[in-house]
Amino acid sequence: xxxxxxxxxxxxxxxxxxxxxxxxxxxxxxxxxxxxxxxxxxxxxxxxxxxxxxxxxxxxxxxxxxxxxxxxxxxxxxxxxxxxxxxxxxxxxxxxxxxxxxxxxxxxxxxxxxxxxxxxxxxxxxxxxxxxxxxxxxxxxxxxxxxx
Amino acid sequence: xxxxxxxxxxxxxxxxxxxxxxxxxxxxxxxxxxxxxxxxxxxxxxxxxxxxxxxxxxxxxxxxxxxxxxxxxxxxxxxxxxxxxxxxxxxxxxxxxxxxxxxxxxxxxxxxxxxxxxxxxxxxxxxxxxxxxxxxxxxxxxxxxxxx
DNA sequence: CAGAATCCTCCCGGATACTG
DNA sequence: CAGTATCCGGGAGGATTCTG
Numbered sequence: 001x002x003x004x005x006x007x008x009x010x011x012x013x014x015x016x017x018x019x020x021x022x023x024x025x026x027x028x029x030x031x032x033x034x035x036x037x038x039x040x041x042x043x044x045x046x047x048x049x050x051x052x053x054x055x056x057x058x059x060x061x062x063x064x065x066x067x068x069x070x071x072x073x074x075x076x077x078x079x080x081x082x083x084x085x086x087x088x089x090x091x092x093x094x095x096x097x098x099x100x101x102x103x104x105x106x107x108x109x110x111x112x113x114x115x116x117x118x119x120x121x122x123x124x125x126x127x128x129x130x131x132x133x134x135x136x137x138x139x140x141x142x143x144x145x146x147x148x
Numbered sequence: 149x150x151x152x153x154x155x156x157x158x159x160x161x162x163x164x165x166x167x168x169x170x171x172x173x174x175x176x177x178x179x180x181x182x183x184x185x186x187x188x189x190x191x192x193x194x195x196x197x198x199x200x201x202x203x204x205x206x207x208x209x210x211x212x213x214x215x216x217x218x219x220x221x222x223x224x225x226x227x228x229x230x231x232x233x234x235x236x237x238x239x240x241x242x243x244x245x246x247x248x249x250x251x252x253x254x255x256x257x258x259x260x261x262x263x264x265x266x267x268x269x270x271x272x273x274x275x276x277x278x279x280x281x282x283x284x285x286x287x288x289x290x291x292x293x294x295x296x
Numbered sequence: 297c298a299g300a301a302t303c304c305t306c307c308c309g310g311a312t313a314c315t316g
Numbered sequence: 317c318a319g320t321a322t323c324c325g326g327g328a329g330g331a332t333t334c335t336g
Contacts, residue, residue, distance in 0.1 A: 021244070022170040026309080042318050054319060056309055068262025079317045080316085089258050096169070096251050103244050110237055114216025174329080190298050204329055206299060227297045228336085 002038035009033075009048045021100040023093065027052060027060045028069075029100075032086065032093050035070065039085035064090070150186035157181075157196045169248040171241065175200060175208045176217075177248075180234065180241050183218065187233035212238070 010030055023029030027049065034045055042061075046052060052060075061084060064070045069090035075081040171177030175197065182193055190209075194200060200208075209232060212218045217238035223229040 021172070024169070051310085053310060053312090055311095055321085058319060059309090062268055066263055066266040066268040067259045068266075069259075074318090080319090082318060089255060089262070092251070092255060096247060099244060099247055103241070107237060107240060111215045111217075114237070115214055118214040118216075120210055120214040199330085201330055201332095202299060203301085203331095207329085222298090228299090230298060 002040075005034055005040070005044060005048045007047050007050070010050070021104065023097055023100065025060065025063070027056065028064060029093075029097055031060060031064065032069070032090060033097060035084060035086045035090070036094055039073075039083040041081060041083050045084070069093070150188075153182055153188070153192060153196045155195050155198070169252065171245055171248065173208065173211070175204065176212060177241075177245055179208060179212065180217070180238060180245060183232060183234045183238070184242055187221075187231040189229060189231050193232070217241070 021029075023032065030049060031045060034040055034048055042054075042057070046054070046057060049057065061070065061072070065072055067089075068087055070084050070086055073083045073085070075083070169177075171180065178197060179193060182188060182196055190202075190205070194202070194205060197205065209218065209220070213220055215237075216235055218232050218234055221231045221233070223231070
């Protein structure tokens with residue numbers, strides 16, 4: 001079996017807010033990563049995504065199904081069980097996501113440094129760049145940084 | 149000199165709305181592409197981006213400056229002239245963007261087909277996936293398609 | 297030409313229930 | 317467990333106008 005997802009793989013403590021890449025909508029990229037190792041069930045996905053609401057998760061998964069990125073399989077059991085799995089198309093996004101993670105891992109420090117050094121307040125458009133594709137090593141590095 | 153930007157390089161007629169990738173915020177990726185061939189001035193950037201408002205362009209460029217992606221050079225002339233140019237950091241994003249473009253070019257038809265074939269209305273979250281990283285060949289292919 | 301200043305709208309998506 | 321049903325606020329970003 002596929003091992004359980006790391007609950008902290010998208011921990012809000014990670015530098016998500018600084019990451020300049022987004023795959024699909026806000027959650028799609030992260031969901032693809034969660035499904036990389038194998039099929040997952042609805043609630044299982046909610047764990048690492050943590051702040052996602054059922055409504056939004058449902059909507060996102062439905063959009064991904066419609067676009068042929070994931071399949072949904074409902075098992076007639078009790079309690080009900082539903083599994084989501086990447087299609088070939090969905091799987092093909094993984095290389096992109098990995099590339100984005102690699103880029104971020106390499107250059108994010110430079111961005112943060114530039115930001116620190118900058119006088120620009122970006123007044124109006126605040127210090128946020130759109131959401132998160134996050135690699136685990138990043139998260140850990142960042143955790144180590146803020147903990148110290 | 150660098151040749152003028154193709155006004156249609158981000159033509160709204162292109163399948164932007166179906167593209168599942170976004171670099172930075174809504175416009176950052178496109179701006180990086182516009183600057184790939186060399187420095188550009190403010191108004192020059194407005195041409196291919198067309199629907200962008202000065203306010204948003206200013207804000208986006210400022211955020212990009214703050215993050216060390218572009219530099220701004222103001223020439224003391226009359227009329228005023230300001231040029232934006234990619235930094236090394238900004239330039240490093242190009243490979244990512246190219247990869248995203250390549251992916252889209254390869255798989256976008258599959259997404260559109262899946263979408264066409266799908267019964268899912270995604271009721272609630274509509275038939276849109278977030279914005280645009282767009283390659284020229286895509287645009288032309290799509291134009292040819294809808295024109296016929 | 298290169299923005300700054302205002303106002304305003306839309307809609308994403310979060311919160312909080314409830315159900316088969 | 318795997319969702320649906322409502323309600324609702326905030327903030328990105330468009331439209332418009334004005335200026336050095």
